[in-house]
Amino acid sequence: MTEDLLQYLWKHKKFDVTQLKTTRKENLILQNVGVHNTDKSGPDFFNALLIIQEQKWAGNVEIHNKSSDWYTHNHENDSAYDNVILHVVWEDDMDVFRKDNSVIPTLQLSDYIAKNLLIKYEKMFLENTQKWIRCEKQLPEISRFILSNWQERLFLERLEQKSIFILKLLEDSANNWEAVLFKLLGKNFGLKVNGDAFLSLTNSIDFSIIRKCSNNQIKLEALFFGQAGLLENEIKNMYSSDLKKEYCFLKNKFQLNKDGVLPFHFFRLRPPNFPTIRLAQFAMLYFKSPQLFNEVIRIKSINEFYKLFGVETSSFWENHYTFEKESKTRKKKITKSFIDLLLINTIIPLKFIYARTIGKDSEEEMMELISQVSYEKNTIVSNFKKLKVPVENAMHSQALIQLKNRYCDEKACLKCAIGNKLLNGD
Incomplete structure (x- = not known):
């Protein structure tokens, strides 16, 4: 017991x-x-x-x-x-x-x-401890209606969970929503490998400096690459020399320092995800959209988000992945799949929390938006699909990640709508 x-x-x-x-x-x-x-x-x-x-x-x-x-x-x-x-x-x-x-x-x-209730509990939840999830044999018995309602609740629960980090950033930024968006985007531009490094970089730059530099693409690139420590090697090309000169000027003007900025990694990354490419895209985004926060809050259509974030790099990066080596010429535009990740992990959580702070109920709007985003492809989602759980969009995939991490892995079957239905049978 x-x-x-x-x-x-x-x-x-x-x-x-x-x-x-x-x-x-x-x-x-x-x-x-x-x-x-x-x-x-x-x-x-x-x-x-x-x-x-x-x-x-x-x-x-x-x-x-x-x-x-x-x-x-x-x-x-x-x-x-x-x-x-x-x-x-x-x-x-x-x-x-x-x-x-x-x-x-x-x-x-x-x-x-009643003894039959205990027998059912033991059979369902105690005898299947070696399986990927305890109820995987009984999962097909759950109706689409129950699954759908539970997935919506799980998605909102995941948004609530993400709000903790956002509210902490808001507190640290003296309630500056533009700065919070800048930091969140930075972290997610870095993905898992460089997320912490990107966040440390954005933490090292007061957002007022971004405002002052946003009308000049070279200034933004110099600021980002310089603070990232990627301009320290001897590189013999005009672009790198220009960035170094500009960064030295900005560093002195704004009293910048790199204390606390973590190292950026290239190892085990596909070239399109190299920090150099992501930083160049990040700089271009703020050059193209200096009022980015206002745009993010205003936009409701997913196609408008694809247009807003679908920026390319500056010309140097069209035939480079690093400063040193030239590569085959290729436009390096932010892809829809990457924008989907930004929507899932940055834009939708931020809009959700912002709406709450101004007293607006945005659950329906966020549900509609996340339902237009493609679902994530990872081991958790793949395994649930094998168990015949419907996965049609990012709301479903986010819900299933929440389900696996917060319920299945923690053996919290009795707090789960699926576990309750299987145990009660009514």
Whole structure:
């Protein structure tokens, strides 16, 4: 027996509530199970309402596998548990006392749970621990309606999760939304390999400097490449010399330093994702759209986003991937697939949080936008597709990533709509 299951059984009243008695044979009427406390500290349920032997009680409920766990967890020394009015356990192996030496009423839940429910739980969630996800055999039984509703909730949950980082950036930037967008875009231009390096670079440049340089493409490129430490090698071409001269001027003018800027990596990257190419595209984006934040907030159409972000590099990078070596001439425009990643990881989360801060409900708008974005191709999405889970757009793929990382991997089946449906069968 697990405490997670006991909490689930209590929360959803998955037992016969009509003839409840405490372990001391006192009549127990359950009026309200209380509010589930999802924090790691304090009683499991707050503000429960009970009647024990015609005496009304309002307070907290603590749930354990055994009564003795109360002492194992040192609750007797924690004042947060002083207002516990009922101890719900699977096995009552000892009395638990309040500070005034009165016994806390105890409900032994094992006396009221149907055996078939426990058998189903064990078969579904405990016997399949070696599988990719516990319920993969039963997953095809879940209706498209339940899956669709759950995916929408998971997507919004993932947006909420991403909002934590965005709000931290907002706080660090003194509520400067333009600066937040600059940092978020930087991190996502760097992808996984250089994301932290790009973020450290954007953190090293006050956004007011970007505003002052945005009317000059060479200034922006010099600023980005110089702060990234990519102009330090001896390179013999006019373009590199111009960037070095411009960076020296900007460095002195704005008192720039590279303290805290992480190294940029080329290893194991395809040439289109080299930091040199992404920085050149990043510079061109802010040169073409100096009012980028206003555009991002205004635009609602995915085609307009493709147009806004579909910029090319400056001419030097058409036949270079690095400063040193010339390559075959090729336009290096930001692709739709890369813009999709920006929409998923930067634009939609930012628009969602911004709308909330100005008191606007944007859930429907964000759902419509994310549903037009192609789904991500990764191991999680591929495995769910093998299990016949429909994946048609980025809302689905984001939801499935959230499902795998926050529910399946954490064995939180009882908090999952799919797990609930399989367990209850109704």
